[in-house]
Amino acid sequence: MTSLYDVSIPVYTDITKTTQSILKKGEEHFKSQGKDTSELVFIIVATGRKLIERVTGGSPVDTPMKEYSLSECYELLDTHLGELAKVDRASVDGRDKTEVPCKFGPEEFKASARDYVFGYPVPTAYFHLNMVYALLRGQGVPLGKKDYMAEFMKTFTKA
Template sequence: MSAPLYDFSIPLFIRGLNTLSHIIKKGEEYANENGTPLSELVEWRLAPDMKPLSFQVQTATDTAKNSMARITGTEPVFMENNETTIEELQARIAKTIELLKTADASKFAGKEEAQVTLKAGPKEYLMTGQSYLTNFALPNFFFHLNTAYAILRNKGVQIGKGDYLTSFMTEA
């Protein structure tokens, strides 16, 4: 049975989270080489009014795991957004990847037209599974992955397109 929502979400989320883990590791190496406290790395941001690296990781992982739950109609796994160290961020990424690996593709089958509810603050959005995935979940996930990349690159971490794409160019 074909499950396009699975095919176009879970493998991409896993690859994206592997990229996130990789670029954060490069950021950690850069900080250590330059005598930057790792506690500062977690708080790096692109602009004063933007959220820090920790938020980007938390939101990317939340989007991935919550998408799986919303599309399959299950309860999302709760994770507190309280990570303050690189180790905690990496553990959160690893936990999310392991959770995504447990996804059953058959539970995604036929969910393209199923109703998905997205609560964002006081607002509630109703959409189909396909619309949710293509119009919110994937764009939101990649926004936060790209923002994490941009934060690190802006601070001088030597990462490039190869660091970003390598996980996407290999089999999951």
């Protein structure tokens, strides 16, 4: 049976690792072109931290909204992967029906933790991952579907 932990923390970890991988490829491309790369990432980490808070019932971790340099983006992503890795399955599972808050712009909502995971942080993270991917491709970074899918397919074996 798939649990709340299974559909939240590992999924968010894969999204975060994919973001790192795509950024690294973008950085390499920009360096080879002599271009600067100092603009990207905040929302994926901030939303992931809210996910951890809400599915575990833990304390919020502040993520200051500012423009991050590329090195700060890597540091933020590495830190967030560490935070995700520390989430104990037992602190999440069984909280499916726990009511949690969700703010979308100026509007505030409440949802079960399960509905929250499927309705806000996971779609938000995929949206922003897609934007990073599209922006980098639009700048000529040689990214393909394999770059996007690799982390999600890591458990696959070749037939």
